[in-house]
Amino acid sequence: MGVIEPQSIDYTQHPRVxxxxxxxxxxxxxxxxxxxxxxxxxxxxxxxxxxxFAVGAALRDREGLLPIAEIDAYSQSGLWxxxxxxxxxxxxxxxxxxxxxxxxxAAADPSIAQITQNHLAITGHIDLDGTEEQKTEFFGWVLSxxxxxxxxxxxxxxxxxxxxxxxxxxxxxxxxxxxxxxTTGALLSHIxxxxxxxxxxxxxxxxxxREAPGITVTNNWSSFGQRTTASGSVRIENVRVxxxxxxxxxxxxxxxxxxxxxQIIQAAIDAGIARGAINETIAFVKTxxxxxxxxxxxxxxxxxxxxxxIGDLKIRLHAAEALLAIAGDAIDAGYVNPTxxxxxxxxxxxxxxxxxxxxxxxxxxxKLFELSGTRSTLAKYDLDRHWRNARAHTLHxxxxxxxxxxxxxxLNGLNPPRxxxx
Numbered sequence: 001m002g003v004i005e006p007q008s009i010d011y012t013q014h015p016r017v018x019x020x021x022x023x024x025x026x027x028x029x030x031x032x033x034x035x036x037x038x039x040x041x042x043x044x045x046x047x048x049x050x051x052x053f054a055v056g057a058a059l060r061d062r063e064g065l066l067p068i069a070e071i072d073a074y075s076q077s078g079l080w081x082x083x084x085x086x087x088x089x090x091x092x093x094x095x096x097x098x099x100x101x102x103x104x105x106a107a108a109d110p111s112i113a114q115i116t117q118n119h120l121a122i123t124g125h126i127d128l129d130g131t132e133e134q135k136t137e138f139f140g141w142v143l144s145x146x147x148x149x150x151x152x153x154x155x156x157x158x159x160x161x162x163x164x165x166x167x168x169x170x171x172x173x174x175x176x177x178x179x180x181x182x183t184t185g186a187l188l189s190h191i192x193x194x195x196x197x198x199x200x201x202x203x204x205x206x207x208x209x210r211e212a213p214g215i216t217v218t219n220n221w222s223s224f225g226q227r228t229t230a231s232g233s234v235r236i237e238n239v240r241v242x243x244x245x246x247x248x249x250x251x252x253x254x255x256x257x258x259x260x261x262x263q264i265i266q267a268a269i270d271a272g273i274a275r276g277a278i279n280e281t282i283a284f285v286k287t288x289x290x291x292x293x294x295x296x297x298x299x300x301x302x303x304x305x306x307x308x309x310i311g312d313l314k315i316r317l318h319a320a321e322a323l324l325a326i327a328g329d330a331i332d333a334g335y336v337n338p339t340x341x342x343x344x345x346x347x348x349x350x351x352x353x354x355x356x357x358x359x360x361x362x363x364x365x366x367k368l369f370e371l372s373g374t375r376s377t378l379a380k381y382d383l384d385r386h387w388r389n390a391r392a393h394t395l396h397x398x399x400x401x402x403x404x405x406x407x408x409x410x411l412n413g414l415n416p417p418r419x420x421x422x
Contacts, residue, residue, distance in 0.1 A: 018064070018219075018220060018221065018222040019218070019219050019220060020218060020220055021218065021219075022216045022217065022218055023187050023217050023218065023219055025190075025210040025211040025217075026068075026188055026189075026190070026210070028146065028190050029072070029075070029076060029144070029145040029146070031076075031145075032143075032144050032145060033075060033076045033077070033078050033080070033081065033143065033144060033145030034076065034077055034078040035078050035081065035089065035090070035091075035143060036077075036078035036079065036081065036082055036091045036093075037091055038091060038093075039091070039093045039094060039097040041091070042078075042079060042082045042091060042093050042097055042098075042101055043097065043100060043101065043104070045077050045078065045079055046079060046100070046101040046104040046105055047104055049073065049074060049077060049079070049105065049108075050104050050105050050107065050108035051108070052070070052073070053067070053070050053074075053105065053108040053109045053112055054107075054108035054109065056070070057108060057109040057385075058381075058382040058385065060109070060111070060228050061111070061227055061228060061382060061385040062379075062382050062385075064227055064228065065228060066187070066188065066219070066228050066230055067109065067111065067112050067115075067228055068188065070109070070112055071112065071115060071147070071188050074105075074112065074116070075145050075146075075147050076145055078091075079101060079116075080116060080119055080120070080142060080145075080147060081123075081139075081142045081143045082097075082098060082101065082120075083095075083098055083120055083123050083124055083127075084123060084139045084142055084143060085127055085139075088135055088136065088139040088140075088143075089139065089140075089143055090139065090142075090143060094328060094329075094332050095257075095261065095264060095328040095331040095332050095335070096325050096328030096329055096332065097328070098120065098264075098265070098268075098328070099264050099265070099267070099268040099271075099324050099325070099327070099328045100268070100325075100328075101268075102116065102117075102265055102268035102269060102272065103268040103269070103271045103272040103275065103321070103324070104272065105272065106268065106269045106270075106271070106272020106273055106275075106276070107272040107273070107275040107276035107279065108272075108276065110226065110269050110272055110273045110276070110389045110393060111226050111227065111228040111229045111389070112228075113268075113269050113272060114184055114185075114226055114229045114269055114393065115184060115185040115188065115229055115230065116185070116265075117184065117185075117262075117265045117266065117269070118148065118149065118150035118152065118184055118185055118193075119142075119147055119148040119149075119150075119185065119189075120261075120265060121258075121261055121262045121265065121420070122148045122150075122193050122205070123138075123139075123142055123148070124257070124258065124261045125205065125247070125249070125251055125258060126138045126139065126247065128250075128251040128256050128257075128258060129247055129248060129249065129250050129251050130247055133244065134244070134245075134247060138207065141190075141191065146190040146191055147185065147188065147189045147190050147191070148185075148189055148190075148191050148192070148193055148207075149183065149184075149185045149186030149187070149188070149189025149191070149192040149193070149210065149234075150180075150182075150183050150184050150185055150186055150189075150192070150193070151165075151180040151183050151186060151192050151193065151194040151195065151208075151234040151236065152180065152182070152183070152193075152195045153180065153181060153182040153183075154178070154179065154180055154181060155179075155181035155182075155233075160421065161419060163178075163195060163196065163197050163203065164178060164197075165177065165178025165179070165180065165194065165195065165196040165197065165236065166178060166196055166197055166198075167194075167196040167197070167198050167204060167206055167246070168198070168199060169198075169199070169243060170240075172242060172243055173240045173241060173242055173243055174206060174240070174241050174242075174243050174245075174246050175238055175239065175240055175241075176194055176196050176206050176208065176236050176238075176239045176241065177236055177237060177238060177239075178194070178196060178236045179233065179234070179235050179236065180194070180195075180233065180234040180235075180236070181232070181233050182231050183217070183230075183231060183232060183233060183234045184229045184230065184231040185229070185230055185231075186210075186217050186230065186232075186234050187217045187219055187230035187232065188230055189210050190209070190210050191207050191208065191209060191210060192207075192208050192209075192210055192215065192217075192234060193205045193206065193207050193208075193247075194206045194207075194208055194234075194236060194239075195249070202248060202249075203248075203249040204246050204247060204248050204249060205246070205247040205248075205249060206241050206245060206246050206247075207241065207245040207246075207247070208236075208239050208241045208245070209241075212239050212240070212241070213239070213240075214236060214237040214238050214239040214240075215234065215235070215236060215237075215239055216234070216235040216237070217232070217233070217234050217235075218232045218233045218234075218235070219232045220232040220233055223392050224388045224391075224392065225385075225388035225389045225390070225391055225392025225393065226388075226389050226392045226393050227388075252418040252419055252420075253418075254338075255334075255338050255339060255340045255342070255343035255344075255418075256334075256338050256343065256418075257331050257334045257335050257338065257343065257346060258418075258420070259347055259350075259418055259419055259420055259421075259422045260327070260330070260331045260334065260343075260346045260347050260349075260350040261331060262420040262421075263347075263350045263351070263354055263397075263420075263421070263422065264324070264327050264328060264331060264350050264353065266354065266393075266396050266397070267324055267327070267350065267353045267354040267357040267358075268324060268357070269393055270354075270357035270358055270360075270361040270390065270393060270394055271317070271320055271321055271324055271357040271360070271361070273361045273364075273365065273386060273389050273390045273393065274317050274320065274357065274360040274361040274363075274364040274365070274390070275317060276386060277361075277364040277365045277368050277386040277387075277390070278310075278313050278314065278317060278364050278368075280368060280383060280386065281310070281313075281364070281367065281368045281371055281372055282310065284368075284372040284376055284381075284383070285300045285301055285306060285310075285371055285372055286299075286300075286301050288372070288373075288375060288376070289301075289371070289372050289373045289375070289376070290373065291303055300373070306371050309367060309370075309371055310371070313360070313363070313364050313367060316356070316359070316360045316363065316364075317360050317364070319356055319360075320353065320356035320357045320359075320360045323349070323352050323353040323356050323357075324353045324357065326349055326353070327346070327349040327350040327352070327353040330342075330345055330346035330349040330350070331346045331350065333345075333346065334346040340415065343418075344409065344415040344416065347405075347415070347416045347418075347422060348405070348406055348409045348410075348416060351402040351405055351406050351416065351422070352402075352406060354397075354399065354402055355399055355402050355403065355406075358394045358399045359399075361390040361393075361394055362390050362391065362394060364386075364390075365386040365387035365389075365390040365391075366387065368383060368386060368387070369383070369387075396421075397421035397422075405417070405422065
C-alpha cells in the first residue's frame with residue numbers, strides 16, 4: 001500500500017482518451033494485495049487514498065490521462081475485495097460501508113471511483129450465482145489483487161438490455177464473439193467478464209483474461225465527463241475461455257440484491273461528486289471570490305445570499321447521504337433475507353437515494369460557478385470537470401423512471417423491475 005508521488009509519474013506514457021489505437025494489457029501485480037479486515041479499516045484506507053487521488057485529479061481530467069498508478073495503488077490497498085464474503089477470506093463489509101467508501105473516493109476523483117463499479121458488482125454476482133468451485137477461484141483472484149473490467153453494454157443494440165454478443169460451447173471451452181462499448185475499467189483490468197447470450201438465449205458472464213488472443217481494448221471514450229474511466233470499446237473475436245469460467249446470470253430471475261447493489265454504487269459516485277464540488281465551492285469562495293458590490297461586505301464569504309446557498313447545498317447533500325445509508329442498510333437486510341418483499345424495499349430505497357444524489361450532484365456543480373464567480377471558469381482551475389462529471393455520470397440510468405417506480409410501489413403496490421438499472 002505505497003504512497004503515490006504524482007510528481008514522479010511520467011504521464012506522457014499514459015494511453016490518452018478518445019484514441020482508436022488498441023491498448024496492450026497491463027501486467028498482473030507482482031505481489032498479493034493487502035486484505036482488509038473490517039468496515040473501519042475499509043473507511044480509513046478510503047480516506048487515505050482519497051487524499052492522494054485528489055492531488056492529480058484536475059491534471060488527469062485536463063490532459064485526458066488514465067489513472068494508472070492510482071488504480072494500481074487502489075486495488076493493492078484491498079478495497080477492491082471488501083465485498084468478498086468472510087467465508088471466502090474477505091472483509092464482507094456492509095453495503096452501507098461500501099457506499100461510503102465509493103463516495104469518499106468519488107469526492108476526490110469520480111473517474112477512479114467509477115472504474116471500481118463493475119468490479120464490485122461482478123464480485124457480488126459471483127456470490128449470488130457462482131458454484132462453490134467458482135467462488136473459491138474467482139474470489140481468490142480478487143483477494144490477490146486482480147481487477148475485473150467490464151464488457152457489458154453494446155453501443156448499437158436496441159436497448160441497454162439487448163445483447164448481440166454470442167457464446168458457443170466447444171469441448172472444454174466456450175468461444176465468444178461480439179463488440180462492447182461503455183467498457184469502464186476493461187483497459188486497466190486483468191480479467192474481463194463478458195456478458196453474452198448462449199445457444200438457449202440465456203445471459204451469461206464469461207471471465208476472459210485481458211491478454212487472451214482475440215481481445216482488443218480501445219480507449220475511444222470521447223465523453224466530456226468522466227473522461228478518465230477507460231470506458232471505451234472491447235472487441236471480442238473468437239475468444240476461447242475454459243467452460244468453468246462461464247457463470248449464468250440468474251440473479252435477476254429471483255429476488256436478490258444484484259440490482260440495488262449496482263445502483264447504490266452509482267448513487268454513491270454522484271454523492272461523492274456533489275461533496276467534492278461543494279468542498280471546492282467553499283474553498284474557492286474563501287480564497288478567490290470577491291464580495292458582490294451591493295453586499296457591503298469585506299469578503300465573499302460574508303455575503304448573506306452565498307451563506308444561505310451553502311447552507312441549502314449542505315442540507316441537500318446530507319439528506320442524500322442519509323438516504324444512501326438507509327439504502328445500504330436495506331441492501332444488507334436483503335442479502336440476509338432475500339424475499340420478494342425485502343428486496344423490493346431495498347430496490348425502492350436505493351432508487352430514492354439515486355434521485356437525491358443525482359439532484360444534488362447537478363445542483364452543486366451548477367452552484368459552484370454561481371457562488372464562486374466568473375474567475376472560477378478559468379481553465380487553470382478546471383472546476384468545470386465537476387459539472388461535466390456530474391452531467392455525464394448521472395445519465396447512467398434515467399432518474400425520471402425512479403420517480404415512476406417509487407410512486408408505483410407506494411401507490412399501487414407494484415414492485416420495481418429486476419435488472420442492473422433498477
